[in-house]
Amino acid sequence: xxxxxxxxxxxxxxxxxxxxxxxxxxxxxxxxxxxxxxxxxxxxxxxxxxxxxxxxxxxxxxxxxxxxxxxxxxxxxxxxxxxxxxxxxxxxxxxxxxxxxxxxxxxxxxxxxxxxxxxxxxxxxxxxxxxxxxxxxxxxxxxxxxxxxxxxxxxxxxxxxxxxxxxxxxxxxxxxxxxxxxxxxxxxxxxxxxxxxxxxxxxxxxxxxxxxxxxxxxxxxxxxxxxxxxxxxxxxxxxxxxxxxxxxxxxxx
Numbered sequence: 135x136x137x138x139x140x141x142x143x144x145x146x147x148x149x150x151x152x153x154x155x156x157x158x159x160x161x162x163x164x165x166x167x168x169x170x171x172x173x174x175x176x177x178x179x180x181x182x183x184x185x186x187x188x189x190x191x192x193x194x195x196x197x198x199x200x201x202x203x204x205x206x207x208x209x210x211x212x213x214x215x216x217x218x219x220x221x222x223x224x225x226x227x228x229x230x231x232x233x234x235x236x237x238x239x240x241x242x243x244x245x246x247x248x249x250x251x252x253x254x255x256x257x258x259x260x261x262x263x264x265x266x267x268x269x270x271x272x273x274x275x276x277x278x279x280x281x282x283x284x285x286x287x288x289x290x291x292x293x294x295x296x297x298x299x300x301x302x303x304x305x306x307x308x309x310x311x312x313x314x315x316x317x318x319x320x321x322x323x324x325x326x327x328x329x330x331x332x333x334x335x336x337x338x339x340x341x342x343x344x345x346x347x348x349x350x351x352x353x354x355x356x357x358x359x360x361x362x363x364x365x366x367x368x369x370x371x372x373x374x375x376x377x378x379x380x381x382x383x384x385x386x387x
Contacts, residue, residue, distance in 0.1 A: 159174045176353035184356065
């Protein structure tokens with residue numbers, strides 16, 4: 135006999151913005167005795183599957199951590215291969231993005247890339263600027279500390295010119311100047327590969343983000359897995375400093 139006190143679990147909306155730390159490409163390749171670049175190439179297929187799942191679920195923005203500002207420390211041949219793979223993916227995938235109404239943006243310090251890669255990035259962003267079904271943000275040469283620093287530098291310039299007083303600066307001003315300020319804040323961050331750390335990714339934007347960790351290496355994380363992560367997110371109660379009772383009552387103050 136059912137307990138009358140049992141409550142039906144509330145199913146909440148899908149995350150508007152999902153961020154992903156795509157970890158485990160190298161370990162995936164190592165397990166198969168393949169060069170590291172083979173793992174990164176296999177990861178491209180997972181990107182396609184995850185994009186498809188996000189679009190099916192109605193996600194507005196997807197941000198993928200492709201290359202951190204610390205990744206330059208990796209072996210030179212791996213870094214060179216990653217740059218070639220990035221250029222190849224831009225050349226190959228932009229037409230598909232347009233066909234599927236997906237807007238491409240690259241966030242990070244793009245000045246660190248070669249002129250030819252910067253040109254490819256600019257061309258891809260311009261070609262998809264009109265697309266509205268999904269914002270696909272690729273974090274490349276990106277670091278959360280860099281992001282906050284460049285935002286603060288913009289404000290410091292305004293202080294220097296007399297447009298702002300230091301006491302005028304607040305968190306909202308910084309929020310308006312970090313990457314993706316025009317998009318919803320990340321609701322969910324997924325990290326694959328079994329690690330459980332942020333790794334200098336979107337550290338300002340993650341103030342109230344939910345985290346989901348998967349032991350799967352990135353090339354093994356696909357369509358079914360992204361839908362599973364979204365389903366898990368929908369079971370969580372997000373209080374933003376409020377009590378559960380306030381959430382149940384719909385109190386958004």
